[in-house]
Structure formats: C-alpha cells, structure tokens
Amino acid sequence: GQQVMQIPQYQHVQEGEDFTTYCNSSTTLSNIQWYKQRPGGHPVFLIQLVKSGEVKKQKRLTFQFGEAKKNSSLHITATQTTDVGTYFCAGIDNYGQNFVFGPGTRLSVLP
Amino acid sequence: EAGVAQSPRYKIIEKRQSVAFWCNPISGHATLYWYQQILGQGPKLLIQFQNNGVVDDSQLPKDRFSAERLKGVDSTLKIQPAKLEDSAVYLCASSNLGEGEAYNEQFFGPGTRLTVL
Numbered sequence: 001g002q003q004v005m006q007i008p009q010y011q012h013v014q015e016g017e018d019f020t021t022y023c024n025s026s027t028t029l030s031n032i033q034w035y036k037q038r039p040g041g042h043p044v045f046l047i048q049l050v051k052s053g054e055v056k057k058q059k060r061l062t063f064q065f066g067e068a069k070k071n072s073s074l075h076i077t078a079t080q081t082t083d084v085g086t087y088f089c090a091g092i093d094n095y096g097q098n099f100v101f102g103p104g105t106r107l108s109v110l111p
Numbered sequence: 112e113a114g115v116a117q118s119p120r121y122k123i124i125e126k127r128q129s130v131a132f133w134c135n136p137i138s139g140h141a142t143l144y145w146y147q148q149i150l151g152q153g154p155k156l157l158i159q160f161q162n163n164g165v166v167d168d169s170q171l172p173k174d175r176f177s178a179e180r181l182k183g184v185d186s187t188l189k190i191q192p193a194k195l196e197d198s199a200v201y202l203c204a205s206s207n208l209g210e211g212e213a214y215n216e217q218f219f220g221p222g223t224r225l226t227v228l
Contacts, residue, residue, distance in 0.1 A: 030214075031214060033214070033216075033217075041221075042202060042219040042220065042221055042222055043154065043202070043204075043217075043219050044219070045216040045217060045218070048214075048215060048216065088153050088154075090153075090154075092214055098167075098169070099156050099159070099167070099214060100156070101146075101153030101154045101155070101156075102153055103152055103153050104152075104153050
C-alpha cells in the first residue's frame with residue numbers, strides 16, 4: 001500500500017534560522033495537504049497542493065509539490081517560537097484510495 | 112462557528128472492556144473521519160463517512176472496532192473488547208467537500224485520549 005515518509009524526524013533550530021521538512025510518497029499523489037499539530041493539540045490544516053510543481057506561500061511558509069507529484073516540502077523562513085510543533089504531510093494516491101498521513105517532523109525552536 | 116466536538120476528552124479502561132467515543136462535526140459538513148493517533152505517530156484513518164454512508168473503512172479493525180453515523184450528523188466509534196495497543200488519541204474530523212472533490216481541508220476535534228490498562 002501507499003507509504004508516506006517525512007524527513008527529518010526531529011529538528012532543533014535557533015530562533016531566526018530557517019527550517020525545511022520533506023515528504024516523500026511511494027506512489028503518485030492526487031494531492032497533498034500539510035497540517036501543524038502543537039504539543040497536546042490537534043492537527044490544524046495549513047494548505048493543500050494539487051498541481052505538479054505547484055508552489056504556495058503563506059507569510060514565512062513556502063510549500064512545494066514535486067513535478068512527479070511524489071514529494072513535497074515545507075520551508076519556514078526565520079523561525080519563531082510560535083512555529084513549534086509537529087508538521088505532517090498527508091495525501092491520497094491517484095486511485096483515490098488510502099488517505100495517509102506521514103509520521104511528521106517535530107520542530108523545536110530555541111529562543 | 113462551532114468546531115468539531117468530541118467526548119469524552121479522556122478515558123481509562125482495562126483491557127477487554129468496551130468503550131465508545133462521540134463526535135459532532137461542524138454543522139453542514141457531510142464528510143466525517145475517525146483517526147487513531149498513537150503517541151509519536153501521524154494520524155491513521157480508520158473510517159470515512161459521507162453523510163451516513165461509509166466511503167472508506169479499509170483500515171478499521173472490524174473484529175473489535177465499529178462506527179456509525181445513523182442520521183448523517185454525529186457519529187460514534189466503539190471498541191469492543193479493547194486491547195493494550197488501542198491506547199491512543201482518537202481524533203474526529205469533518206470537511207465540506209465540493210462537487211468532484213475527494214479531499215480538502217479537514218477540521219479536527221480535540222480528540223479523546225484512551226488509556227487501556
């Protein structure tokens with residue numbers, strides 16, 4: 001079945017540094033979503049990407065969907081302590097089956 | 112606008128006991144999801160409803176888990192009997208899919224933290 005991997009598993013950065021997490025799928029994805037989960041909280045939707053090579057920006061966050069629609073990345077510029085949490089990618093394969101979350105990347109930001 | 116409501120927030124039971132969780136989605140959202148999130152992992156989709164019909168239950172352990180959404184609004188998820196490995200947070204989410212959409216933004220509830228002793 002479809003597998004979604006994320007790297008790194010953990011990332012510790014100093015406030016002000018940049019951060020990137022990568023998401024890789026074993027199958028071609030129809031779309032990909034990104035969620036953020038604060039410690040003790042629930043996942044909160046950030047964005048959905050649908051088109052091959054799509055790039056979307058939300059303030060300091062930049063999301064990219066690979067040309068082959070099998071990978072994606074989330075880049076945060078100049079991290080802040082409010083960026084702390086786990087970032088999950090989630091997607092569905094082209095057959096419309098198996099909506100799968102990745103294992104997440106946990107971000108810690110040191111002030 | 113009220114968010115997704117779930118109850119209880121916490122539940123502690125012994126193995127082989129039964130437990131039920133309740134979810135009330137955002138008003139008007141036809142699609143409802145139940146997820147299991149084990150500590151340190153991403154949410155795992157257990158079942159997806161569209162109104163009162165099941166869209167996907169391929170990862171639901173049907174020998175012990177059951178879910179229903181009889182009137183197409185709120186939903187219950189039951190585990191009977193529980194095992195130690197069922198200890199997790201059970202998340203409910205809802206979304207409002209447009210015509211032809213398979214997935215879009217999901218709104219999650221606060222979850223129910225289940226501990227099986």
